[in-house]
Amino acid sequence: MRRWDGLEGIPSGQGRSVVAVGVFDGVHRGHRAILEAAVGRGRELGLPVVAVTFDPHPRAVLTGTAPPVLTPLERRLELLGEYGADAVCVLAFTKDLSSLTPEEFVRRVLVDRLHAAAVVVGEDFRFGHRAAGDVAALAGFGAGYGFTADGIALVADGDAITSTRVRALLSEGAVAEAADLLGRPHRVEGEIVHGAARGRELLGFPTANMDLLPGTAVPGDGVYAGWLSRVAPVAGHESRWPAAISVGTNPTFDGAERTVEAYALDRDDLELYGVRMTVDFTARIRGQERFDSIDELIVAMRRDVDLCRDVLGAA
Ligand SMILES: Cc1cc2nc3c(=O)[nH]c(=O)nc-3n(C[C@H](O)[C@H](O)[C@H](O)COP(=O)(O)O)c2cc1C
Numbered sequence: 001m002r003r004w005d006g007l008e009g010i011p012s013g014q015g016r017s018v019v020a021v022g023v024f025d026g027v028h029r030g031h032r033a034i035l036e037a038a039v040g041r042g043r044e045l046g047l048p049v050v051a052v053t054f055d056p057h058p059r060a061v062l063t064g065t066a067p068p069v070l071t072p073l074e075r076r077l078e079l080l081g082e083y084g085a086d087a088v089c090v091l092a093f094t095k096d097l098s099s100l101t102p103e104e105f106v107r108r109v110l111v112d113r114l115h116a117a118a119v120v121v122g123e124d125f126r127f128g129h130r131a132a133g134d135v136a137a138l139a140g141f142g143a144g145y146g147f148t149a150d151g152i153a154l155v156a157d158g159d160a161i162t163s164t165r166v167r168a169l170l171s172e173g174a175v176a177e178a179a180d181l182l183g184r185p186h187r188v189e190g191e192i193v194h195g196a197a198r199g200r201e202l203l204g205f206p207t208a209n210m211d212l213l214p215g216t217a218v219p220g221d222g223v224y225a226g227w228l229s230r231v232a233p234v235a236g237h238e239s240r241w242p243a244a245i246s247v248g249t250n251p252t253f254d255g256a257e258r259t260v261e262a263y264a265l266d267r268d269d270l271e272l273y274g275v276r277m278t279v280d281f282t283a284r285i286r287g288q289e290r291f292d293s294i295d296e297l298i299v300a301m302r303r304d305v306d307l308c309r310d311v312l313g314a315a
Pocket residue numbers: 194195196197198199200203205207208209223244245246249250251252253261262263287288289290291297300301304305
């Protein structure tokens with residue numbers, strides 16, 4: 001998968017292509033339906049598939065507040081590649097880009113640079129200044145400029161699958177339901193940093209504390225089962241562990257800062273400070289509690305660890 005930053009990043013000799021356009025945050029099952037349709041068109045026409053995505057999120061520029069990030073750019077690109085994009089063009093969603101009229105957007109991005117033969121979008125796709133363009137408008141321009149436009153029906157499981165819905169489920173702690181819509185568990189990424197040094201000594205459960213990428217969508221406070229993994233696996237070494245994960249302010253210790261920390265089940269010998277890791281959230285175990293004593297917290301953590309082991313199918 002090739003990455004092109006900005007319209008200038010597209011090679012000048014680029015021939016015709018099938019273009020899928022969207023923010024694609026989460027690369028959820030609905031996004032995948034769009035990519036699958038694009039891959040199908042690419043096969044019919046014998047053309048490569050180019051995904052066009054926006055970063056930062058358009059809402060950051062349009063409303064001043066970006067929604068929590070489900071898939072940081074690197075991860076989004078990796079997934080778009082996995083699901084069939086031959087290249088991804090990342091457009092900075094600037095005031096300039098957002099003030100292009102629908103026809104200017106079509107001409108500058110889709111026609112002049114990408115030589116689109118077919119454009120595939122979600123049926124609710126809007127583009128151009130004040131979101132004035134829709135799929136019908138896209139098809140109209142396509143008739144003039146020589147590309148087809150397909151608006152793919154939103155995949156639904158009762159309600160349409162959207163990034164907004166995934167974010168809402170995560171904030172409620174409904175990580176299994178979010179995983180259903182995503183087609184895989186929600187993942188957060190960050191470097192392992194020092195915490196309050198209580199885990200190993202006081203509680204008997206060392207926890208890797210994550211310094212998350214800014215803007216990350218973090219599940220609501222609670223205890224979760226999931227997986228702790230190295231971003232860059234080391235050959236000949238384990239790089240992925242079943243884990244019990246805590247998201248919250250450590251209320252038993254009157255903590256103020258919200259942390260994401262993961263205990264790799266049945267291990268106490270890992271050296272993870274400074275290492276980039278991911279945490280995948282598979283199932284919710286319970287909410288955060290403020291215990292009256294450390295012993296009560298330890299009893300609860302032991303129970304959590306047993307439940308996580310069962311849920312994750314670890315020995
Ligand atoms: C499985 C698990 C469950 C936890 N549950 C709670 C909880 O209910 N209440 C709480 O105050 N802290 C909870 N914690 C967080 C611990 O308080 C935290 O791991 C401990 O303070 C160590 O902090 P440190 O890593 O900064 O040293 C939990 C941690 C884990 C791994």
